[in-house]
Amino acid sequence: MDQPPKQQLYGFCQLFIESRLARIQKNIDSLQEALSSETKSSAGDKHETGRAMIQLEREKLGNQLAEVNLLQELFKKIPLKTNLSHIGLGSVVYTDKQNYYLGISAGEIKVDRVSFYAIAPNTPVGKLLMGKVVGDIVVFNTKEIEIRQIA
Numbered sequence: 001m002d003q004p005p006k007q008q009l010y011g012f013c014q015l016f017i018e019s020r021l022a023r024i025q026k027n028i029d030s031l032q033e034a035l036s037s038e039t040k041s042s043a044g045d046k047h048e049t050g051r052a053m054i055q056l057e058r059e060k061l062g063n064q065l066a067e068v069n070l071l072q073e074l075f076k077k078i079p080l081k082t083n084l085s086h087i088g089l090g091s092v093v094y095t096d097k098q099n100y101y102l103g104i105s106a107g108e109i110k111v112d113r114v115s116f117y118a119i120a121p122n123t124p125v126g127k128l129l130m131g132k133v134v135g136d137i138v139v140f141n142t143k144e145i146e147i148r149q150i151a
Contacts, residue, residue, distance in 0.1 A: 005111045006092050006151060009101040010080060013118055016106040017075055021068050028061050071104055074120065078103045084150050087129045089121055094149035102126055 035054050082090040093100040099116045101109070106118035119126045128138040129147070136147045 004151070005114070005116065006082075006090070006101070007080065008111045009092065009109055009116055009118060010078065010090075010103065012109045013075060013078075013101075013103050013106050016118075017068060017071055017104070021065075021072075024061055024064050024068060028058070028065070031058050031061065075104055085133060087132050087147070087150055091129075092116070092151040093129055093147060094151070096146040096148060097143065098145075100125065100129065102129065 079090045091102045101116045101118045105120045109116045
Protein backbone atom coordinates (compact mmCIF):
# COMPACT_ATOMS: atom_id res chain seq x y z
CA MET A 1 0.00 0.00 0.00
CA ASP A 2 1.47 3.28 -1.11
CA GLN A 3 -0.96 5.51 0.81
CA PRO A 4 0.34 7.04 4.03
CA PRO A 5 -1.25 5.58 7.18
CA LYS A 6 -3.28 8.76 7.77
CA GLN A 7 -5.15 8.40 4.46
CA GLN A 8 -5.73 4.69 5.04
CA LEU A 9 -7.02 5.36 8.57
CA TYR A 10 -9.28 8.12 7.28
CA GLY A 11 -10.60 5.79 4.56
CA PHE A 12 -11.24 3.01 7.06
CA CYS A 13 -13.22 5.37 9.30
CA GLN A 14 -15.23 6.54 6.30
CA LEU A 15 -16.10 2.91 5.41
CA PHE A 16 -16.89 2.21 9.08
CA ILE A 17 -19.53 4.97 9.08
CA GLU A 18 -20.93 4.02 5.67
CA SER A 19 -21.35 0.34 6.59
CA ARG A 20 -22.93 1.20 9.93
CA LEU A 21 -25.34 3.57 8.18
CA ALA A 22 -26.21 0.92 5.55
CA ARG A 23 -26.84 -1.70 8.26
CA ILE A 24 -29.17 0.61 10.18
CA GLN A 25 -31.01 1.63 7.01
CA LYS A 26 -31.46 -2.04 6.05
CA ASN A 27 -32.93 -2.75 9.50
CA ILE A 28 -35.27 0.24 9.21
CA ASP A 29 -36.43 -1.00 5.79
CA SER A 30 -37.05 -4.50 7.20
CA LEU A 31 -39.06 -3.05 10.07
CA GLN A 32 -41.09 -0.94 7.69
CA GLU A 33 -41.85 -4.07 5.69
CA ALA A 34 -42.80 -5.96 8.86
CA LEU A 35 -45.03 -3.08 9.92
CA SER A 36 -46.80 -3.14 6.54
CA SER A 37 -47.41 -6.88 6.68
CA GLU A 38 -48.48 -6.59 10.32
CA THR A 39 -51.07 -4.01 9.31
CA LYS A 40 -52.47 -6.35 6.65
CA SER A 41 -52.69 -9.32 9.02
CA SER A 42 -55.12 -10.08 11.82
CA ALA A 43 -56.51 -7.70 14.38
CA GLY A 44 -56.65 -8.12 18.14
CA ASP A 45 -54.18 -8.16 21.02
CA LYS A 46 -51.51 -10.15 19.18
CA HIS A 47 -51.63 -7.62 16.36
CA GLU A 48 -51.30 -4.65 18.75
CA THR A 49 -48.40 -6.27 20.62
CA GLY A 50 -46.60 -6.94 17.34
CA ARG A 51 -47.08 -3.34 16.22
CA ALA A 52 -45.86 -2.03 19.60
CA MET A 53 -42.72 -4.19 19.42
CA ILE A 54 -41.98 -2.98 15.90
CA GLN A 55 -42.52 0.61 17.02
CA LEU A 56 -40.04 0.19 19.91
CA GLU A 57 -37.47 -1.32 17.56
CA ARG A 58 -38.03 1.56 15.15
CA GLU A 59 -37.33 4.07 17.93
CA LYS A 60 -34.10 2.26 18.81
CA LEU A 61 -32.99 2.33 15.18
CA GLY A 62 -33.94 6.01 14.99
CA ASN A 63 -31.60 6.70 17.92
CA GLN A 64 -28.82 4.69 16.27
CA LEU A 65 -29.37 6.62 13.05
CA ALA A 66 -29.09 9.91 14.95
CA GLU A 67 -25.80 8.68 16.51
CA VAL A 68 -24.37 7.80 13.11
CA ASN A 69 -25.42 11.18 11.73
CA LEU A 70 -23.52 12.88 14.58
CA LEU A 71 -20.54 10.65 13.82
CA GLN A 72 -20.72 11.72 10.16
CA GLU A 73 -20.77 15.39 11.18
CA LEU A 74 -17.64 14.89 13.32
CA PHE A 75 -16.00 12.92 10.53
CA LYS A 76 -16.55 15.77 8.06
CA LYS A 77 -14.45 17.99 10.35
CA ILE A 78 -11.41 15.69 10.29
CA PRO A 79 -8.67 17.32 8.21
CA LEU A 80 -6.38 15.13 6.11
CA LYS A 81 -3.60 17.68 6.56
CA THR A 82 -2.89 18.43 10.20
CA ASN A 83 -0.50 20.51 12.25
CA LEU A 84 2.37 18.16 13.06
CA SER A 85 3.63 20.12 16.06
CA HIS A 86 0.74 19.23 18.39
CA ILE A 87 -2.00 16.61 18.50
CA GLY A 88 -5.41 17.55 17.17
CA LEU A 89 -8.33 16.12 15.21
CA GLY A 90 -6.94 14.01 12.37
CA SER A 91 -3.55 13.37 14.00
CA VAL A 92 -1.84 10.01 13.87
CA VAL A 93 -0.09 9.58 17.21
CA TYR A 94 2.72 7.09 17.85
CA THR A 95 3.41 6.37 21.51
CA ASP A 96 5.59 3.94 23.42
CA LYS A 97 2.44 1.89 24.20
CA GLN A 98 0.00 2.11 21.27
CA ASN A 99 -0.68 4.14 18.18
CA TYR A 100 -3.79 6.29 17.80
CA TYR A 101 -5.75 8.05 15.10
CA LEU A 102 -7.80 10.92 16.48
CA GLY A 103 -11.00 11.04 14.50
CA ILE A 104 -13.93 8.83 15.41
CA SER A 105 -14.15 5.79 17.67
CA ALA A 106 -13.89 2.90 15.23
CA GLY A 107 -11.75 0.38 17.09
CA GLU A 108 -8.47 -1.20 16.04
CA ILE A 109 -7.20 -0.72 12.48
CA LYS A 110 -4.13 -2.42 11.02
CA VAL A 111 -2.14 -0.57 8.37
CA ASP A 112 0.85 -2.45 6.95
CA ARG A 113 0.80 -4.76 10.01
CA VAL A 114 0.91 -1.80 12.41
CA SER A 115 -2.02 -1.42 14.83
CA PHE A 116 -3.76 1.90 15.37
CA TYR A 117 -6.73 2.66 17.58
CA ALA A 118 -9.21 5.04 15.99
CA ILE A 119 -10.51 7.15 18.88
CA ALA A 120 -12.60 10.28 19.18
CA PRO A 121 -11.13 13.39 20.80
CA ASN A 122 -13.78 13.25 23.54
CA THR A 123 -12.76 9.77 24.75
CA PRO A 124 -10.66 9.59 27.94
CA VAL A 125 -7.40 8.89 26.05
CA GLY A 126 -8.36 11.36 23.30
CA LYS A 127 -8.84 14.15 25.87
CA LEU A 128 -5.42 13.41 27.36
CA LEU A 129 -3.67 13.46 23.97
CA MET A 130 -5.28 16.59 22.48
CA GLY A 131 -2.86 19.50 22.30
CA LYS A 132 0.17 17.48 23.41
CA VAL A 133 3.52 17.47 21.59
CA VAL A 134 6.27 14.92 20.93
CA GLY A 135 8.04 14.06 24.17
CA ASP A 136 5.02 14.79 26.38
CA ILE A 137 3.91 12.08 28.78
CA VAL A 138 0.27 11.50 29.68
CA VAL A 139 -0.97 9.19 32.42
CA PHE A 140 -3.92 6.92 31.70
CA ASN A 141 -5.06 4.28 34.22
CA THR A 142 -1.83 4.85 36.17
CA LYS A 143 0.24 4.03 33.05
CA GLU A 144 2.56 6.60 31.55
CA ILE A 145 2.28 7.03 27.79
CA GLU A 146 5.08 8.86 25.99
CA ILE A 147 4.26 10.60 22.72
CA ARG A 148 6.98 9.67 20.23
CA GLN A 149 5.71 10.97 16.89
CA ILE A 150 2.79 12.93 15.43
CA ALA A 151 1.82 12.57 11.79
